[in-house]
Each structure stands twice: as structure tokens, then as C-alpha cells.
Amino acid sequence: MSAQSTPATLIDGKxxxxxxxxxxxxxxARLESAHGVKPGLAVVIVGEDPASQIYVRNKGxxxxxxxMRSDTHRLADTTSQDELLALIAQLNADTGIHGILVQxxxxxxxxxxxxxxxxxxxKDVDGFHVVNAGxxxxxxxxxxxxTPLGCLMLLKDQLxxxxxxxxxxxxxxxxxxxxxxxxxxxxxxxxxxAHSRTRDLPDVCRSADILVAAVGRPEMIKGDWIKPxxxxxxxxxxxxxxxxxxxxxxxxxxxxxxxxxxxAVEIAGRITPVPGGVGPMTIGCLLANTYSAACxxxxxxxxxxDA
Numbered sequence: 001m002s003a004q005s006t007p008a009t010l011i012d013g014k015x016x017x018x019x020x021x022x023x024x025x026x027x028x029a030r031l032e033s034a035h036g037v038k039p040g041l042a043v044v045i046v047g048e049d050p051a052s053q054i055y056v057r058n059k060g061x062x063x064x065x066x067x068m069r070s071d072t073h074r075l076a077d078t079t080s081q082d083e084l085l086a087l088i089a090q091l092n093a094d095t096g097i098h099g100i101l102v103q104x105x106x107x108x109x110x111x112x113x114x115x116x117x118x119x120x121x122x123k124d125v126d127g128f129h130v131v132n133a134g135x136x137x138x139x140x141x142x143x144x145x146x147t148p149l150g151c152l153m154l155l156k157d158q159l160x161x162x163x164x165x166x167x168x169x170x171x172x173x174x175x176x177x178x179x180x181x182x183x184x185x186x187x188x189x190x191x192x193x194a195h196s197r198t199r200d201l202p203d204v205c206r207s208a209d210i211l212v213a214a215v216g217r218p219e220m221i222k223g224d225w226i227k228p229x230x231x232x233x234x235x236x237x238x239x240x241x242x243x244x245x246x247x248x249x250x251x252x253x254x255x256x257x258x259x260x261x262x263x264a265v266e267i268a269g270r271i272t273p274v275p276g277g278v279g280p281m282t283i284g285c286l287l288a289n290t291y292s293a294a295c296x297x298x299x300x301x302x303x304x305x306d307a
Contacts, residue, residue, distance in 0.1 A: 170211070
């Protein structure tokens with residue numbers, strides 16, 4: 001498959017996320033002014049995982065920047081499951097908190113599925129609760145997982161009306177693949193969900209006007225799997241050895257996506273880079289979900305937050 005005369009347009013998720021947080025902040029200010037409602041997000045972290053600590057700090061700072069209440073509950077890694085469930089029950093009952101997020105991973109002695117199911121579906125801003133999965137499946141308003149929501153926002157910003165386009169999603173997780181399929185069906189795309197047992201996966205990918213890679217395998221999707229001019233959304237975040245042999249020998253790593261970017265950028269029409277594409281959208285969508293949850297809990301119609 002020959003390359004295009006010009007490389008693909010890079011989809012800047014970082015810039016989009018900054019603008020999204022600004023739009024959320026403006027909507028939050030109007031909500032508080034008109035209705036006296038200040039959205040509140042509670043983040044719970046158990047243990048001292050360094051990456052999780054950074055994520056939680058960033059979430060807290062961005063939440064405050066958007067004019068929301070931000071509560072962070074830092075618990076020792078010795079916290080029991082019952083103690084964590086008691087905190088969640090307390091947050092479910094707190095009328096000033098509209099979104100609850102439990103940072104994963106949790107310590108091995110705590111069952112994450114039990115904890116996530118204990119969060120009120122109306123405050124489940126991660127969108128992982130089975131009730132929210134059901135709402136999405138049947139087209140009811142609800143809270144949608146942040147990563148696929150961010151992907152959809154980027155797609156609509158780039159392409160406008162998505163109806164009639166062929167979309168292929170590689171990956172069938174409950175966190176990205178399945179909700180992404182539901183969102184694209186909601187936009188009247190023709191959707192194929194592919195996975196590790198899909199026959200002739202490269203050929204299936206070549207049928208896509210929109211290709212979403214969410215399989216968790218570094219650079220698995222090659223350039224010649226992509227239809228010329230297609231829009232490629234790379235959800236993967238994979239650490240691999242540095243391309244510099246000396247740095248690799250020192251244990252240095254780099255981050256790559258699920259798509260072989262250098263090949264794909266010569267074929268695709270638009271593509272998200274890794275890093276800087278889908279990843280930055282997550283916090284912006286978390287705040288958008290918290291705003292929407294605050295509105296719905298108070299029987300107020302949320303403002304649309306698309307660009």
C-alpha cells in the first residue's frame with residue numbers, strides 16, 4: 001500500500017483537553033450562579049503507588065482550576081475492604097459530592113469489582129458501573145468511561161457528522177472497546193469490534209474509515225493495515241525499551257501506542273500521536289462527567305460540552 005503525498009494530520013489531544021477544561025469551568029460557573037450548585041469530585045487513593053499519586057495530584061489541581069470542589073482521600077495500603085466501602089457509602093450520601101473516583105490499582109487484598117460496584121451509578125464518573133454500561137447500551141443518559149468519551153469528542157471535532165462511516169475497534173475491554181462501540185453506534189457508524197481471535201485482522205482494519213486501536217500491544221497495527229486517508233485513534237500506552245541502544249541498556253524506556261506510528265502517519269488522513277493524543281483527554285472528560293453528574297443529580301439539563 002503506497003504512502004500518501006503528505007503525512008497525516010496530527011490530532012492534538014492535549015490542546016483539545018485544555019479547551020475542554022475551560023469549557024467545563026465556564027459551565028460550572030454558570031451552574032453555580034444560576035442554581036447554587038458547585039460540582040464536587042472525590043478521589044480515593046489507597047496505598048503509595050507513585051504513578052497513581054501523580055495522577056491524583058493532577059486530577060485535584062485540574063478540578064480546582066475548573067471551579068469545582070475537590071476532595072482527596074489518601075488511605076494507607078493496610079486499609080481493609082470494609083473500611084474502603086464505608087468511605088464510599090459516606091461519599092454516596094454526601095450531597096456536596098457529585099462524582100466519586102477510586103484510583104486503580106487497589107492493593108491485592110481489596111476486590112476492585114466489589115468497590116466499584118458500591119459507588120452510586122449517579123456518581124460513577126469513571127463510567128464503570130454495570131448500571132452505566134446498561135444505560136449506554138440502550139441509549140439512556142448516563143456516565144460514560146472517560147477514554148472512549150474523549151475519543152468520540154476528538155473524532156467529532158475532526159470529522160463532524162460520523163453517520164455512515166465504517167468504524168473498526170481493535171479491543172473488546174469493558175473500559176474502552178465495548179463502550180467505544182456503543183458510542184459509535186449512537187453516532188450511526190457501522191461498527192466492527194475486532195480482537196485477538198478475529199480472522200484476517202489486517203484486512204478487517206483496512207475496511208475502516210475510523211480505526212480505534214485499544215488492544216494493549218505495542219505497535220501491533222502496522223501502516224499497511226490502514227485504509228489510505230482513514231482517521232486513526234490510538235488508545236495504547238505501552239512502555240518499551242528506548243530506541244537508543246545505550247539508553248536501553250541503562251533500562252531507559254519510551255512510550256508507544258498500539259499503532260506503528262511512523263508507518264501509519266504516512267497512510268492515515270488523521271492520527272493521534274502517543275503521547276499527546278488520547279491520554280490528555282481523560283482528566284478533561286472526568287471533569288465533564290462530574291459536571292454532568294452534578295446537573296442530573298439536581299434535575300438540571302447539562303450544557304453540551306463538545307467544541
